[in-house]
Amino acid sequence: MFCSITKEPVQDPVISKKTGHLYEKRIIQKYLEENHKCPITGEEMTEDDLIELKTGTSTLAGKPRPPTATSIPSLLTLFQNEWDSVMLETYQLKQQYQKVRQELSHALYQHDAACRVIARxxxxxxxxxxxxxxLQQTLNAQAPAEDTEMTDASNGIGMTPEIIENMSNTSNALSKVRRKRKPGPEVATHDEVKSFSSKIEIPSLHSTNPSGILSVDLxxxxxxxKKVTWALTGGKDGHVNIIDYENDGKIVQTEKAHSKKINQVTWYTKQDKMPGAFFTASADKTVKLWSCDVDSDDKTISNQYAFKGHSAEITSLSIHATGDYFASASVDSTWSLVDLATNQLIVKVAKDEIDTVYLIKQWTELCHLSSNGDNITSMCWGPNSKSLASVGMDRSLRFYGI
Structure with missing residues (x-):
């Protein structure tokens, strides 16, 4: 008996009582679920119209053998064909496997190349x-602003009698006090300096590119x-950092001060006149005065003015004892004296006019301290010489004390 749909011998035969056609039960059931019609005549038909046939054969007998599998030679031929099919399929699978491996390798190479391109x-x-x-900061710094930029006349206003008198009076007053003054008990002694050791190290300050801290002041x-214990650092990245070194090295504020590296930073000596003020000297040929708002919560830093009296990188600056003037030195072989009150260049001295004066009383090594991991670029004494701060190219700020 053969199924009317598949034309193959049936294992579980059913017959339609409407049309009389013979079907394989599982096949006709699936067909009726979708079409509800007889596949031969097209008449309406349901599973209730099917009648199972009892053939008397065991279900364990399985599917009848085809005529080609009724003899040993036929079976050998059938097995050979099956083996050939399996071998052919295995070969095709191996080819597909190699192709997939090549595609995966190529995809990984492309991914790695893409990651490198994205990183670059x-x-x-x-x-x-x-x-x-x-560039924007440089353009902003070069923009004309009468109230924020100092006059950078080539020769300056000169040493007026008022300036000479102010400096002379300050020098005489300090000389009188200096002759009488003796180091107080709060000043560190030689033995205390010898006992200095590393107390605080604050790593990872400033940017890594370019890396390095070039100057520090306390x-x-x-x-x-308000009692402040602040360290001021200037780096190769053009930033300044204010760090509270008595408060676990907390960064109080940071500011992009210059477009190029900062060679020196220094706090303004007269904090009662200008609270929170400090100077920065940079390779961008400018000296700037900044003010940190001590009263605000975020300690905002603002630029007061910029002096541009040099034609090359500025390497150093120093504030006069009067607190009214500062001097800046440059690699253009000149140094300038500037009046803070009038924002004017007082005098500019070229290399042919500079005299060098040395005053050395005694040089004695008191102690040798372990330094920053890289080159040390700047050092600064703390109050009463009780502590010493150093910075270096390893972007760390280190404090030494008793």
């Missing part, structure tokens, strides 16, 4: 952004009735 483009984007920021004073 990201780096170039960051460098371009930083260059744009530096401020231990009462500013607007």
């Amino acid at each position: 483009l990201t780096k170039e984007r960051n460098e371009a952004r930083e260059a744009l920021i530096n 401020l231990t004073d009462t500013v607007k009735d």
Whole structure:
């Protein structure tokens, strides 16, 4: 008996009582679920119209053998064909496997190359952004502003009698006090300096590219009735950091001060006149005066003015004892004296006019301290010489004390 649909011998035969056609039960059931019609005549038909036939054969007998599998030679031929099919399929699977491996290897190579390109483009984007920021700051710094920029006349106003008198009076007053003054008990002795050891180290300050801190200065004073213990650092990245070194090295504020590296930072000596003020000297040929708002919660830093009296990188600056003037030195072989009150260049001295004066009383090594991991770029004494701060190219600020 053969199924009317598959034309093959049936294992579980059923017959339609409407049409009389013979079917394989599982096949006709599936067909009726979708079509509800007789597959031969097209008449309406349901599973209730099917009648199972009892053939008397065991279900264990399985599917009848085809005529080609009724003899040993036929079976050998059938097995050979099956073996050939299996071998052919295995060969095709191996080919597909090799192809997939090659595609995966190529995809991984492309992914790695894409990651490298993305990393390079990201780096170039960051460098371009930083260059744009530096350019914008340079343009802003060069913009004309009568109330924020100091006059940088080539020769200056000269040493007027008022300036000479102010300096002379300050010098005489300090000389009288200095002759009588003796080191107080609060000043560190030689033995105390010999016992210095590393107390605090604050790593990872400033940017890593370019890396390095070039200058440091300490401020231990009462500013607007507030006790401050601040360290000021200037780095190759053009930033300044204010760190509270008595408060676990907490960063109080940071500011992008210059477009190029900062060679020196120094707190203004007269904090009662200008609370929170400090100077920065940079390779961008400018000296700037900044003010930190001690009263605000975020300690905002703002630029007061910029002096541009040099034609090359400024390497150093120093504030006069009067607190009214500062001197700046440059690699253009000149140094300038500037009046803070009038924002004017007083005098500019060229290399042929500079005299060198040395005053050395005694040089004696008191102690040798372990330094920063890289080159030390700047050091500064703390109040009463009780502590010593150093910075270096390893971007760390280190304090030594008793």
